[in-house]
Amino acid sequence: MIHITLPDGSVRDFNAGTTAYEMAKGISEGLARNVLGAKFDGEYIPLDRPITKDGALLLLTWNDEDGKHIFWHTSAHILAAAVEQLYPGVKFGIGPTIENGFYYDIDFLDYPISSDDFPKIEAKMGEIISQRVKMVRSEVSKQEALDYFSKKGDEYKVELIRDLEDGTISFYKTGDFVDLCRGPHLYDTAPIKAFKLLNTAGAYWRGDEKRKQLVRIYAISFPKKKELDDYLLMLEEAKKRDHRKLGKELELFTFSQKVGSGLPIWLPKGAALRERLENFLKKVQKTYGYQQVITPHIGNVELYKLSGHYQKYGADSFRPITTPQEGEEFLLKPMNCPHHCEIYASKPRSYRDLPLRLAEFGTVYRYEQSGELHGLTRVRGFTQDDAHIFCTPDQLKEEFCKVIDIILYIFKVLKFKDYIVQVSLRDPDNKEKYIGSDENWEKAERAIIEAAEEKGLATVVEKGEAAFYGPKLDFMVKDAIGRKWQLGTVQVDYNLPERFELEYISPEQEKLRPVMIHRAPFGSMERFVAVLLEHTAGKFPLWLTPEQVIILPISEKFQEYALKVQKILDMNDIRAIVDERNEKAGRKIRDAEMNKIPFMLIVGEKEESGELVSVREHTVGDKGVFTIADFVSLIKERMKEELE
RNA sequence: GCCGGUGUAGCUCAGUUGGCCAGAGCAGCUGAUUUGUAAUCAGCUGGUCGGCGGUUCGAAUCCGUCCACCGGCUCCA
Missing domain, CATH: 3.10.20.30 (Beta-grasp domain)
Structure with a gap:
């Protein structure tokens, strides 16, 4: 027993x-x-x-993460087995599980592969599964493993095995297909009742762009058909929330080939939305003692040589702009910090001036590879809600904590509940990628970890994710399809103050070096609006939405009254428009619903005679008849609640 | 930048194998209707079929090339 x-x-x-x-x-x-x-x-x-x-x-x-991964891992082997039967001689890279499903990287040699081939592969996978093939584990020595894959001619597996520790290596056999694999796997293929190949993509072998590009096939599988259907439905729903689609529908922003790819153009409604977000943050920052500054869009190359950005990114930047007569070189501003350092340096500073908090909605331009551009989330020109806090080393932690407070307040107001806080440290094995002394790095990393602890944040630590001049605390939120986007970021920096020789006079009359905090709670206006769009599905909070109220006169006879109501709302700082089209009420309501306008005011005979409005709320429906004054209070009350 | 895919009217999409002046719905405009909680009716306008080159008697359709976008990879101060 x-x-x-x-x-x-x-x-x-x-x-x-x-x-x-x-x-x-x-x-x-x-x-x-x-x-x-x-x-x-x-x-x-x-x-x-x-x-x-x-x-x-x-x-x-299936209810355990580990259970799902076993399931998907076996599914990946079945995919590979099917591919090997259909395309003899193909070579296999790696086939891991991911957050949602799995993929396999395959060298298809000269076979042309696209999603058109999926049905064929899926059919073959179905065949294998229906045979209820067992996943047979065997253990071999490293040499045996090398021999097997050398003979097979699969240099990728050979390379993987070479990098393994000596000792026993396990193989898994699925029918005729043998794969190098640590396991674990399902006992047999029977539990896999539903699966689908999702898309193909090129993927460099071992993530190295200098090496061969393999074909990656992404797929997912489930124990029940219904779960697959639900998953595919969820992907469809996610597509409807795509900020690129919503941005177009709601007329917030657009792109033009003539203007250039990766350069968003903000339309009137989008610009107004963005302005409201900026004013919101400015107001918060004011209470935290920030001062607004403005700096130019270009800067002398020497500025970025001094800051270190040129050495680090010069080769991957837009080419410098040169003056015709003098041959001076300017870069499109890729960062605001060097400029802000020069604001600090513009006069002697006393310890009494610190912390000095300089904020700017600074537009910066960075070269991104053409294949990288993506809606508003990855662009070549964007506006950071940037600020730099210059403080004494003693003030660092408190200032850092206050920045965290601002970010958490913003997340709360905008109802971002699903976020991850990441402590981004430098890669201890690649110190040459960073500038600054070990001592300063250690100080900075300690300060971040302590501040996050003090604020009680649940953090994940990522080594190698730091900026080249200092460690970061990054706030990521998840979008509609579960992708993680980095929004807010807070960074400690001992290096720029040193490079710019920034100083303050201490009470003891010594010249001391301040510490700098870089921070951007939104990250960039572009990315933030994108994530907000996907998060809210375009149904913005009332205080933020471009049009808060639409007034719908029942017929042309009541247009005058509608305009009168609009004027009263306008005097109360409520954004209202009138639907003056010659359409029936039903039509106007439908269009207003589709345009996601939070409140509709239907006005006709009885409203005009009683100075009233009939209120309909977006997606909610008829709220009854209000006096104009009561409606104004309703709106104001709602907005107040949202911003609490 | 790399791999694969896509590109027809402002938007969503038809347009097998090359062949009359390239189609529909929505949007827009004009007119009729004067309307009460998710689409009133009729008419009209609108496209160098992503750009450029080629094959052909003839190209939205075939080939080449460039551009943009989409899914990833790599990168991201």
Whole structure:
């Protein structure tokens, strides 16, 4: 008898040599049907391996992340097996699971592959699955593994094996297809009831753009057909929220080939929206003691040589602008910080001046590879809600905490609840990628970690994600399709003050060096609007939305009254438009609903005679009849609540 | 930049194998209707079929090239 501890703490006795699958069956038939894998004392074990000693057993199902990954991992092998049967001689890179599904990187040699080939591959996968193929594990030595794949002519696998530690290496066999794999896998292919190949993409071998590009096939699989259908439906819904689509529909921004790709053009409604966001932040920043500054769109190359940006990014920037007579060189401003350093340096500073907080909605231009451009989230010209805080080392942590407060306030007002806070540190193995002394880096990294702790933020630490001049605290939010976007960022920087030889006079009359905090709560106006659009599906909060109210006269007879109501709303700073078209009320309501205008005021005979409005709320419906004054209070109350 | 895909009216899309002046719905304009909580009716305007070159008696359709966009990769101060 062995004693097996289950996750709920209970202990069950089994005969020594019972397999995990049999144990599942012993617990319940349902569990046995759904079990995908098992962990024994924290280690993955095959379901059919006899267990001979006491220990803790965790049976994995679709409800466990680990269970999903086992499921997808096996699915990836089936994909590869199908591809190998259809395209003999192809070579395989890696086939890992990802957050949603899995992919396999494959060298298709000269076979042309596109999504047109998916049905064929899917059919073959279906065939393999229906044969209920077992996933057979075998263990081989490193040399045997090398021999197998050398003979097969798969140089990618050979390379992977070479990089492995010596010792035992495991293979998994799916029918005739043998793959190098640590596992774990499903017992057999039976649980995979639904799967779909999603798209293809080029992917460099080992992520290195100097190496060969393989074809990556993305796919997903599920234990139930319904789950696949739901997933595909979710992707469809996500598409409807795409900021590029909504931006066009709501007339917020556009792009023009003639203006240039990656250069967004803000339309009147979008510009007004952006302005409101800017004013909102300016107001918050004012209470935190920030001062607005303005700097030019270009700067002398020497400025960026001094800051270090030129050495780091000069080769990948827009080419310098040269003056015709003098041959001076200017760069399109890629960063605001060097300019702000010069504002700091424009006069002698005392410790009494610190912290000095300089803010600017600064438009910067960065060269991005053409294939990188993406709507408003990846552009070549954008406006940062930038600010730089110059303070004493003693003030650093408090200032950092206050910046976190601003960011959290913004997230709260705009209802971003699903966000991740990332501590981005430098890569300790690649220190030459960064500028500045080890001592300063350590100080800066410590300050960030402490401030995040003090604010009680749940953080993830990423090494190698720091800016080249300092570590960062990055705030990412998830968009409609679960992609993560970086929004707010806070960075500590000891380097620029040194490079610009910034100083302040201490109470003891010494010349000391200030510390700098770079921060942008939105990140950039462009990206923020994009993420906000996807987050709200275009239904902006009332205080932010371009048109808050639309007045719908029942017929032309009541247009005059409609205009009168508009005027009253206007005097109360409520943004209202009148639908003066010669259309029926039903039509006007439908169009207003589609345009996502929060409130509709229907006015006709009875409203005009009583100085009233009939209120309809977007997606909610008829709210009844209000006096104009009551409606104004309703709107004001709503906006107040939103900004609390 | 790289791999793959796409590009027809302001928007969404038809237009098998090359062949009459390139189509529809919505939007827009004009007129009729004077309307009460998600589409009133009729008429009209609108496209060098992404650009340029080529093949052909003839190209939206075939070939080349460039551009833009889409899905990724790499990159992202």
